[in-house]
Amino acid sequence: MSTAPTRPADALREGDRPAESRPGAAARTVGGVAGWVDDRTGAAKPVGYLMKKVFPDHWSFMLGEIAMYSMIVCLLTGAFLTFWFVPSAGHTIYDGSYVPLRGVSMSEAYASTLNISFDIKGGLIIRQIHHWSALMFIVALVVHMFRVFFTGAFRKPREINWAIGSVLALLAIIEGFAGYSLPDDLLSGTGIRAMQGFVQTAPVIGTYLVYAIFGGPFPGEMIIPRLYSAHILLIPALLVGLFTAHIGLVFLQKHTQYPGPGRTEKNVVGFPVMPVYAAKAGGFFFIVFGILSLIAAVVQINPIWAYGPYDPSAVTAGSQPDWYMGFADGALRLLPGWLEFEIFGYTLSMNIFPGALLLLPLVYVVLGVYPFLERWVTGDDREHHLLQRPRNSPVRTGIGMAAITAYSVLLFASGNDIMAIKLGMSINDLTWFFRIGFFVLPPLAFWVTKRICLSLQRRDRDTVLHGRETGTIVRTPDGRFFERHDTELT
Amino acid sequence: MNEQDTPTHGSEVGPTGHGTAVRLDQGHIIGDGGIPERFSNPGLPVHVPRAADLDEDAARRAEKQVTTLFGISILGTLLFIVLYFLIDVEETIYVPGIGVTSASNLALGVTLALALLGIGFGAIHWAKTLMPDHEMVEERHPLRATDESRDRVVHEMREGGNSSQLTRRPFLKYTLGGALGLFAVPLVLQVAGSLGPMPQKSLSLTFWHGGPSGPGQEPEFKPLRLMRDPENTPVRADEVTVGSVYHILPEGLLDLEEGVLEEKAKAAVLLVRLQEDEIQSEKQLDWGYQGIVAYSKICTHVGCPVGLYEQVTHHLLCPCHQSTFDVTRDCEVIFGPAKRSLPQLKITVDDEGYLVSEQPFAEAVGPSYWERGQ
Numbered sequence: 001m002s003t004a005p006t007r008p009a010d011a012l013r014e015g016d017r018p019a020e021s022r023p024g025a026a027a028r029t030v031g032g033v034a035g036w037v038d039d040r041t042g043a044a045k046p047v048g049y050l051m052k053k054v055f056p057d058h059w060s061f062m063l064g065e066i067a068m069y070s071m072i073v074c075l076l077t078g079a080f081l082t083f084w085f086v087p088s089a090g091h092t093i094y095d096g097s098y099v100p101l102r103g104v105s106m107s108e109a110y111a112s113t114l115n116i117s118f119d120i121k122g123g124l125i126i127r128q129i130h131h132w133s134a135l136m137f138i139v140a141l142v143v144h145m146f147r148v149f150f151t152g153a154f155r156k157p158r159e160i161n162w163a164i165g166s167v168l169a170l171l172a173i174i175e176g177f178a179g180y181s182l183p184d185d186l187l188s189g190t191g192i193r194a195m196q197g198f199v200q201t202a203p204v205i206g207t208y209l210v211y212a213i214f215g216g217p218f219p220g221e222m223i224i225p226r227l228y229s230a231h232i233l234l235i236p237a238l239l240v241g242l243f244t245a246h247i248g249l250v251f252l253q254k255h256t257q258y259p260g261p262g263r264t265e266k267n268v269v270g271f272p273v274m275p276v277y278a279a280k281a282g283g284f285f286f287i288v289f290g291i292l293s294l295i296a297a298v299v300q301i302n303p304i305w306a307y308g309p310y311d312p313s314a315v316t317a318g319s320q321p322d323w324y325m326g327f328a329d330g331a332l333r334l335l336p337g338w339l340e341f342e343i344f345g346y347t348l349s350m351n352i353f354p355g356a357l358l359l360l361p362l363v364y365v366v367l368g369v370y371p372f373l374e375r376w377v378t379g380d381d382r383e384h385h386l387l388q389r390p391r392n393s394p395v396r397t398g399i400g401m402a403a404i405t406a407y408s409v410l411l412f413a414s415g416n417d418i419m420a421i422k423l424g425m426s427i428n429d430l431t432w433f434f435r436i437g438f439f440v441l442p443p444l445a446f447w448v449t450k451r452i453c454l455s456l457q458r459r460d461r462d463t464v465l466h467g468r469e470t471g472t473i474v475r476t477p478d479g480r481f482f483e484r485h486d487t488e489l490t
Numbered sequence: 491m492n493e494q495d496t497p498t499h500g501s502e503v504g505p506t507g508h509g510t511a512v513r514l515d516q517g518h519i520i521g522d523g524g525i526p527e528r529f530s531n532p533g534l535p536v537h538v539p540r541a542a543d544l545d546e547d548a549a550r551r552a553e554k555q556v557t558t559l560f561g562i563s564i565l566g567t568l569l570f571i572v573l574y575f576l577i578d579v580e581e582t583i584y585v586p587g588i589g590v591t592s593a594s595n596l597a598l599g600v601t602l603a604l605a606l607l608g609i610g611f612g613a614i615h616w617a618k619t620l621m622p623d624h625e626m627v628e629e630r631h632p633l634r635a636t637d638e639s640r641d642r643v644v645h646e647m648r649e650g651g652n653s654s655q656l657t658r659r660p661f662l663k664y665t666l667g668g669a670l671g672l673f674a675v676p677l678v679l680q681v682a683g684s685l686g687p688m689p690q691k692s693l694s695l696t697f698w699h700g701g702p703s704g705p706g707q708e709p710e711f712k713p714l715r716l717m718r719d720p721e722n723t724p725v726r727a728d729e730v731t732v733g734s735v736y737h738i739l740p741e742g743l744l745d746l747e748e749g750v751l752e753e754k755a756k757a758a759v760l761l762v763r764l765q766e767d768e769i770q771s772e773k774q775l776d777w778g779y780q781g782i783v784a785y786s787k788i789c790t791h792v793g794c795p796v797g798l799y800e801q802v803t804h805h806l807l808c809p810c811h812q813s814t815f816d817v818t819r820d821c822e823v824i825f826g827p828a829k830r831s832l833p834q835l836k837i838t839v840d841d842e843g844y845l846v847s848e849q850p851f852a853e854a855v856g857p858s859y860w861e862r863g864q
Binding site: 052053054057097118119120121122124125128129157190193194196197198200201202203204205206207208210211212213214215216217218219220222252253254261262264265266267268269270271272275276279280282283284285286287288289290291293294296297298300310311312313314315316317318319329332333334335336337338339340342345346347348349351352356383385416417427428431 | 531532533534535574579580585588591592594595596598599600602603604605606607609610611612613614616617618621622623625626627628629630632633682685686687688689692693704705719737739749751752754755756758787788791792793794795797798809810811812813823825826827828829830856857858859860861862863864
C-alpha cells in the first residue's frame, strides 16, 4: 500500500511494479466455485461490499460479541445434548454408574442427565459448557445493554434495535429457566414448583393456567416434554430470528463510534472486515468458546447428582435459582404477607403476583420503551451515530444507575438466606434492610451519580480551558508559585 | 441538563469569576477567555507504524508467535483425541484447589480449551501485528429513503388498492379483514382448549379426604393412618417423643399405581410433638393429640415444602423464600412473604394406638389462588 512509506525496504522498491502472479491451483478451484455461485446468484456484489465494510474498534463493542458467541456455543452444545437427553417424566429405576443413586426411582429426564454426566464420555464437559455459556450469554447480554444504554447508542435511528434487544434479553432468561428446569432434579423441580405457585396466583385465571401448563395437577408428566419443546425449538427459533434482525440492523445502520479526532456523525472510522475484522472477530469466537471450555473443565456447575430426584415433599436448604432469575425471586422474598387480600371471598395475592408474574415483563417493557420516553422528554429528533460519554448525559446515567441499584437490591435479596448464614446476621434484619433499601437506595444512586457526572464534566471543562496539570511547580522572580499546565489535551 | 452540549463561550466564564468551578484568570496558560466558538476537527491522528511494519525481524518474530499459537491449537486437538480414548469416563483425579474431579472432564475440557484458545489468540495476534492497521473511513449516508422512493411506495400501494378494486368494493375489505382476523381462532382454541383439564375441586382436596384427589375425583372421607415417609409405616402416638419431627403421608398414598407425586405435592404433612403447655391455641390443642400436632408441609406462599424446623424456638422456616411459621401458635406466619398459617390436620389415635386423621384438611393447602375461598 502506498500509504505506508515508512518501511526501510520500501525505498528500494520504489517504482517497482510487482509482476502479476498467476493464481495457484487451489485459488483457481475456489475461484471456479465462486464464479459458479455468482453466475447463479450475483452474490459477488454484496459479498464484496461486506468484505470492505468498516467496523469501529473499542473494547466495549466486544460485549455484544461475547453474548453472540456464547449463544452460538449454547446452540452447538445444546444440539449435542439432545442426542442423549430423554425429555420424559416417565418413571424409571436408575442403574447407571453413579453408585449413590442406584436403585432409586426417578424420572427418565433425571436418569438421562445422570447418564450424560457419568456414563457418556465427554458428556459432562458438553453439559457444563452448555450451562456456563448460558450464564455467560446472559451476563454478556446485560453488560452489553449497559454499554448501549449509558452511551446513548439506542437513540435515533437505533430505537427499534434496542427494543429487539430487550425482547432478546427477556427471551434469554426464559430460555435459561426452561433449560435448567429440564433435568428434573430436586433443585430444578423446586424451581418449577415455585413457578407453579406463581402462576396459580394470577387473578381469576390462575388455576386454569396452571392446569393448562402442567396438563393437570402439579407436577404431572407433561411439564418436562413441554419445557423441552420450548427450550430446544420455540424459544431458540425466536432467539435466532430476532438475533438475525438485531445484527442485520447493525450492518444496515452501521455501527456507532466514540467521538474522537476524525470521527464525526457522518463517517465510520475503523477496520474493514477483510482481513482485520474477520481475524479479530473470528478469533474472538474461539477465545470465548475456549474460555467457556476451560471454565467447564475446572469449575463444576449444577451438580444435579448431589440433589437427588425431584420429590414435591422434599427440599434442600439454600435453594437458589440461576442468577438471572434472582431478582424476581428476591422480590418475592421482600414482598410482605399482608399484601394478600380477600375480596368477596376471592383471594388476591399481591404478595406474590406482582413479584412473580408482573415484574419480569414490566422490567423489559420499561427497558424497551425507554428510548421513546427519552425522545419524548428531550424532544431530540436528530440522528445520533456518535456515542456519548456517560458523564455527558447525567440524568440518563443517573436513571440507569438507579435502575441497576433497584435490580441489585432484589438480586441480593434473593441471597438473603445465604448472606445470613455466611455473615452470621439475622435474616429478618437483612430482609428489612433490603425492603427499605429498595425504596431508598435507587433515588440516592440517582442523586450521587448525577452529581459525579456533573463534577466530571466540570473537570473536563477545566482541562479544556487550562490544559492538563503537570505537577511542575514554578516559582516566579517575585516569589509567586503556580503550577505549569500542559496545553496538550491528549 | 447537559453542560457540554451548550457551546462554551469565553464570556460565559468571565475573568471575574462568579462562583463557577473554572475561572479563566486562574492557571497559567491562555487565561484570556479566548476559547473558539467550536473546536475544529483535527482529522485522523497520524498513523504510528508498529514494530513489525518497520523491522523484518519483528515481523518474523510475530509470525513465529502466531504459528506457535496455531501449533498449540493443533496439539490441543491431538491431545483431546488421545485422551478421549485413553481416560475412562469413571476415573477421578485429585487436583489441588478443585478437589476430586472427573479426570475425563478435566482432560477433555482443558485440551478443547487449548485447541480453541490457540486459534483465537493466534488469529488476533496476527491481526494486531501483521495485518494492516490503517483505519479506514466509510461515509454514512442518511438512512431515510428519498422523497421520490417514498412517494412511489405510496403511489404503488394506492394503485394496487385501486386496481384490485379494494377501494371501490368495501365489502371485500371488510370480509377479508374479518376472515384474516378470525382464522387463527381455531388454532388457538385447539391449543388453549386441550392443554390441560379443568381443575374442578382438585386444588382444594387432598388425599386426606379419603383417596386420590385429582380433577373429577371426589373421595369419601375415611380416617387414614399417618405413615412415615419414605418407610411407609404407621406411627404410634407413644413413639412420638417431644421435640421429634416426622415426615408424614396418608396411608395408601405410596401404594398408588400413578399420581404419587401429584398427591404428595398436596398431602405432605409434618408431625411434631410439643409440650402441651407450650401450645398457645385452644384449637391447635383440640386438633392434635396430647401435644402431637400435624401441619401441612406445603408452604402457603408458593408451595415449597417447609423443610426447616428449629427445635428450640418451634419455628418452621421455608427454605425458598424464608416464610417463618410459629408451631406453638397454630403455625401462624411470624415473618416473610406468606400470608396464611399452615393448615392443621385434625388427628387422633385408633384402637391400636396408631395416629389417624380425624377429618381432612379444613381448607385448601399450598399456595393461594383466586377462587380459594369459594
